[in-house]
Amino acid sequence: MKSSMYRLVFLLPALLPALAAAQGGPPPAVVRVAEVRLAELAPSISVPGTVISRNDASLSAEVDGQLLWVAEVGAEIPAGEPVARIEDALRLLQREEFRGIVASLEAREGFLRREADRLARLAAENNAAKNRLDEVESDLESAASDLAVARSRLRQAELQLERTRVRAPFTGIVTQRMSTPGEHARAGDEIVRLVDPDMLEIVARAPLTSLRHVSAGSTLAVQGERRSGSGVIRTLVPFGDTQSHMFELRIDVDAADWRVGESVRVAVPSAAPEEVLAVPRDALVLRRDGASVYRITAEGTAERINVIPGLGAGDLVGITGPLAPGDRVIIRGAERLREGQPLKIVEG
Template sequence: MSGPLQRLLTALPLLFVAVIAGCRDAPAAEARPQAGADRAVQIRSVVITPEVLVRRIRALGTLQADETTQVSAEITGRITRINFEDGQRVEAGQTLFQLDDRIDRADLTRAEAQLALAKRSHARATELNGRGLLSTAELDQTLSALRVAEAEVAVARTRVEKARVPAPFSGFVGLRQVSPGAYVSPGEALVNLESVDRIKLDFRVPEAELAHLSVGLPATVSLDALPDKTFEAEVIALNPRASTESRSIELRARIDNRDGVLRPGLFARVQLELGRSEDALMAPEAAVFPRGEKNFVYRIDGEDRAELAEVVLGQREPGYVEIRDGIAANDEIVTGGIQRLSDGMAVQRQTATAAR
């Protein structure tokens, strides 16, 4: 083997060892890329500023007649006459049904005759007693007989009156349930009577609003049955007892219905005005998301990181919702990119504007 070739073969192992040693001495930063780089998430956000808000509660209710009753007779008897047409307006005291009262009228005539006789007997006895021809005891007996006769007339007259079934108040009768000749019993429903010149509206609101409720609050009412109209109402009463089942307060409002458009029993949508708030915080609905039974937003802190904040919601407006607790005025919250966020992540704004 020649000299140069031999020297080359001898040097190769030493060169290989040097290359390996050089690789081992290379810095760790050059051997692998840097880990843990913090990448910011692209988001959209708004700055929440105080604004004026007319506080409203929306509720569902049912229209009720101002006065309503089922007309019925107080005594047993046979109907001889009906003095109205179905759906007709009647006045208070007007006779609606007449029962057979012939026997009662005969009893009244007899009682009145006995009363007339008792009056004459007492007058004669009084005259004789004044002349000393009749004792005081005998005079007292005639007076007692007079009082009994007067009571008998009153009883007979009452029976005659009860054979007449009057309207207890003015209003509209409904559809009668009986016909002439029907034999009716006390308390049996004959026809419904509704007073609808004014309409009552019963509805419920959450008990959390109790501090804002009072008699006299205005409300706007809309009806599915009359979609092109709205009606003004005024709260006239609050139920002093809250519902333990629904945790709500029942209210009653009144609507003027002199034109007769509204009908008892209709379904109503109520918007109750509770006053004005000068510093309400309104956030886009897109910024709020639920977790379980709670609601949250992402607030951006001073280091441009997303901070999870639990919030308490209030009144809703189209596209917006009031935040009553959980954020402060001039806080910046995330409205877009929420799905990619978690608490503490860095953010980079695409847009940042006022809430509305």
């Protein structure tokens, strides 16, 4: 009795397909589908590129002095905020000195202006000497000139004081400190490197033969080590050097997908686009006897169609075979399909 039960247990897996066939064939396969469509695809070459920030600056001191504070590496600094401070005690004193000179000269100019007005009224009534009026007016012009010079020097002192703060020209992250607090900085010495992580682009170089097939605004496929995406050509330099015969591309990309310094490959068109039948790459089933796709028949079953793959661009690949635009092909679940097998199509 026990030996019969053991034999039954071992025979069940072998009997299940036969039982399924007796009840009408294999169960429906769960698949996802997409439509065959006409698309303009172009052959392309893959060129190396690097993700950079459009705002990447080494910020320098504008005045001499001892560094009191420098922002730490990794700190995010808003635009207009300081990334470093330079000792400012002497410049504060200079500012106060010139403020006092300006105040004194303003008082003198005001007195002479009032005196000139008074003498002018008296001269109109023949009650004041004309030469006295001329003398006061001359002193007034001299005082006004001295005041203008003093105000200019005050403004220079204020500018020098302001320059003791090295400020961020854009919002960014400090990626390097070239100087540390306590060091004496001279005008022109580099203090920090600031990088904007939100204004990214790819710089790449492609053969001049591709120049006629790209333009500003074109979308190119981008492949990184762990992700893929696309970018839009912001600008290009339509000249090549005499050695490499390459031209430069600047490609805008989404900062959420890429990081500064990342190495990528960019697909650059090498010929004019052609209109071809195209399917998603996931629709291709590659086997030893060639490539094929599974088409959905009117009865809702899978039909294997042999195709010849052609041009590829992004997620699409051109094909040659007995298919037509609007045909539905399987893009998920085709690996173990058998021709004529019923299907259960799911969305997404």
